[in-house]
Amino acid sequence: MKLVRYGPAGREKPGIIDAEGKIRDLSRIVPDIDGAMLADGGLAKIKKANINRLKVVPGKPRLGACIGHVRNFIAIGLNYSDHAAEAGMPIPKEPIIFNKAPTSICGPNDNTVIPKESTKMDYEVELGIVIGKRARYLDKGKAMSAVAGYFVSNDVSERSFQIDRSGGQWNKGKGCETFGPIGPWFVTKDEIKDPQNLDMWLDVNGERRQTGNTKTMIFGVEHLVWYCSQFFVMEPGDIIVTGTPPGVALGMKPEPKFLQAGDVVTLGIEGLGEQKQKLVELKK
Known part of the structure; x- marks a missing residue:
């Protein structure tokens, strides 16, 4: 569904x-x-x-976030081997976990608002996981029983907040308003035969920036759900975004090509639909 x-x-x-x-x-x-x-x-x-x-909805209404009232927005860093290589960082021995503020969540085609003092806006196409039941100290072989389905996510990032001003943590570069578009759909897991073999892509103004496949994830869906459950309880409706393939603006050579006001970002994952966002200045 x-x-x-x-x-x-x-x-x-x-x-x-x-x-x-x-x-x-x-x-x-x-x-x-x-x-x-x-x-x-x-x-x-x-x-x-x-x-x-059931009643057909007329026209083309705005799509909201595919999961409402998210309590815990979990994210995984450096989870693609080829992305870690472009970042010049070693492959993590264990998943890197951080949180995005639930207030960053928005619809898949809503505008991305550039925050105050922003200088390095970036994008990351990611596979999202929806938790379907309480997950606490899951057994390794039973972690998939806690997965309800999947969605497309753009882990919008402000790299100067994340890196230059991080103080050792990433949250403030990841949690600004509109930095968490999710959707268009929440696709139940029965429709996705193998979440570890999904093509994914992202364009900026029609230029292909990211091309990847979930098969290059360092830690797969099952491992991530199991691993997270060893450290904190996840409840139905919590979500995990699982990392991004190479091609982010930060890693571009010889110079990063960060996003600017007016840029249009389009992205998608096989079987999970597409998103489209326009970058806009913050209204004062």
Whole structure:
């Protein structure tokens, strides 16, 4: 199933993509696409519903974040061998974990707002994971049972905040408002046969910047979910973004090509849909 949230920011409704690519309104089946729905067995309710009898949503409404009310936005750094090489950094022995502020989350096609004092705006196409049930000290071989599905993420980053002003941590370069577009869809895991073999790409103003595949992840989906559960409890609706392939602006030679106001970033992952964001100046 491909689940969506559509409508004005803050007033999104739940929906599902039908066989013809149209949005059908799920409001009669579940109140929202979020952790509470997952914890309450919402996916089973949706699966039992006769989708063709649900109302078709007219036009092309705004798409919101594909998961609502995210409590814990977990991110993994340097998780692609080829990206670690372009960054000139050793392959991590264990996953590098940081958090993005949940307030950074926005719709997949919303504008990216350039924060105050920004000088080095960057992009990162990433595979996202939706946690579907409480995950605490999972057994290694059972971690996938906690996965509900997947989505496309752009881990928008401000490198001067992250690196030049980090003080040893990345959060303030990763958590600014609109730095967490997720979607367009939350795709349930039954539709993705192998999350470790998905093509991914990102363009800036039509120029291909990133081309990769999840098979070059250092730590795969199963390992990441298991590993995170050894350090903190994850609840339904929590999300993990899993790292990016090479081609980020920071790693470009001879000079980085950071994003500027007016730039348009498009990105996608096989089977999970596409995103599009325009960079805009912060309104005072």
